[in-house]
Amino acid sequence: MISLNKRRTFLKVGFFSSAIVFTNGCDILGVEKLSDTIKVVQNDLFPKAKELHINISKYMNIIFQHSRVDETDKEFIKNGIKWLNEEAVKMFEVPYTKLSKSKRQEVLEGIAKYRWGENWIDNMMRYIFEAMLGDPLYSGNNEEAGWKWLGFKGGNPRPKELYL
């Protein structure tokens, strides 16, 4: 009972910091924190964002709490992380974050061949662009760095409050 309550509290605290258990179907292959893998994979998918000091993690926290992002979409991000790790273990016998940069790219190329993998990368890219190019109020687009990269000025008036 205690552990159940704890788990509920934990879920409430943060989907983003939750643990992902990945398996080969029978045995547990490893446990990773969702946020740790997301940070690494998002940087692998679009290093330009890090170069521009875009705070994608902070933005992803908004997405995981957003009333207008469906639970199924949130689950898909999480499942993708699990499957990505499973693919990494299948290919190189260690979780994604423990691999070298070039091997991580090989894993990404591997999953891009699957339908789920292509969809998942597509989704991740869209969230990365939202973080980079949304209004800075949403905490990703650091000092308009994303806009400046593309010579974009943003529309006026700018939002005064977040739409969540």
Place this chain on the structure above:
Amino acid sequence: MKYDICIVGSGAGGSPIAYELSNAGYSVVVLEKGKNYTEKEFSKDELGVSRRDMFTPPLKEQKHIINEYSQSGEFTRYDGAESGWNFWNGSMVGGSSNLMSGYFHRMKPRDFKLRSSYGKIRGANVVDWAINYEELEPYYEKVERVVGVSGSAVKHKFEEPRSTKSFPYPALQTNGVTKWFDKACLELGFVSIPTPRAVLSQSANKRDACYYSNFCGSYGCASGAKGSARAALLQQCSAEVITDAFVYKLDSKDSKVTGAHYYDENLRSHTISASIFVLSAQAIESSRLLLNSKNKEFPNGLANSSGEVGKNLIFSAGGSGSGRFVFDKLTQTQQTELMQTGLFFNRSLQDWYDYDDGCRKYKGGTIDFLFEHQNIISRVNKELYDEDGNIMWGDKLAKKIEKSLKTSRVLTFEVFNDWLPTDNCNVSVDDKQTDKYGVPVGVINLSSHPHDLEVGEYLAKKAVEVLEEMGAVEIDYSISASPPPNLVAGGCRFGNDATNSVLDKNCKAHDLDNLYVSDASFMPTGGSVPYTWTIYANSFRVADIIKGRLSK
């Protein structure tokens, strides 16, 4: 309290009546499902407005069931919440007119007589309108002044007759690339028409002029220049607007509507009494409310003795296309012109509003040209796949995005032609699925006529000729049978025969003494233009009819 007029829905179909009747001293109440936003609250927040749909209800709370029919009559069923197929256009005071681009074209005299001008088309339920262009013209003119239309009238083969020489507000400023367009049209022998816009080019009617924000369509207007039903009408009159009021049933007794029941945001029920009721909840929802209001006298739905409520739903047929202008092919001056943001493109072609392919005469349509929407996230998302359709990421993608956005710009076009009314395109209500209010959801049965695609193709090819002449690359277009949710009409046809129409020529229900339907539901055919100007004009016409009736 009993009001003189109760209006259901605060968009372009209802607001002219609220404005006219309250200004004439009558008590008017408007029931609006959504919230109220004013100029101060509209921002250019792409994440909120375009990515998270802040102005439409969540589909898990309010949805439609969509049955998509094939030509052979089979259909596939889609649950709106599961499929994400969204037919909401703007739940807010002023409705979707807040979010329109305001490309305003009048319907032409021949649009009122489609059946007698072009003959019968097999499989299509085409009829002439119950009124003609001349009866609506004074109201088109009124909309130009009161709602505010900016433009300059140009002589061309299909120019509709005007009672005034030109528009009351001068044309909006345009981007330098319009000169390339005009030159190309001159070469090709086409007539370039400055697109009239429901956007004030100068301050008037207690509203500020357009400030060329670069983000017009899909966004609320922060200056009040856009002629939304809210800014142009509801904010300029004393009609009472009740927000968060979802009308779920109209009661009737002895051929009179006696009350409108609505739920507030806490799902508490309220009832409004009035002498006259006006329904203007946008085409699909107006039919749904009538069907959900069945009673002893009207077992098949209110005002539905003809069985025609919900029938002959139409959209705007056509599609869209684009071409890209790249720096490599341009001089430095042209490059600067191309990248100038804020100013409008505003050009249209109507040379083929009517055409002959050698076999028969066709009703054609309108082509509007405009720059690709400036939403930065959606523009970048379009770069995600390479030429072979493979997903990209990393530095390679970053370089592609940079090149595309910084050294080229896309000009798009939209084709508008008639969506022919057919038996399988209509609205009904579901017998199991309900919305968050517990009210049966609308079912949208979708079907299109192959003729629509044929005409759309013909027009798209003309647009392609212009883009080629202008020197665009990557020219592409798509004409499809998928319905644009924001260009919807029909479901409560007007006509002189009560056995095959819902409304009379005054847009009053044949079956009821005090019920009018004043959104686009009345339209038996839609013309080959966006509908909003015609919806406004007809609503001002109905307002005069109601005023005349009440003054007796």
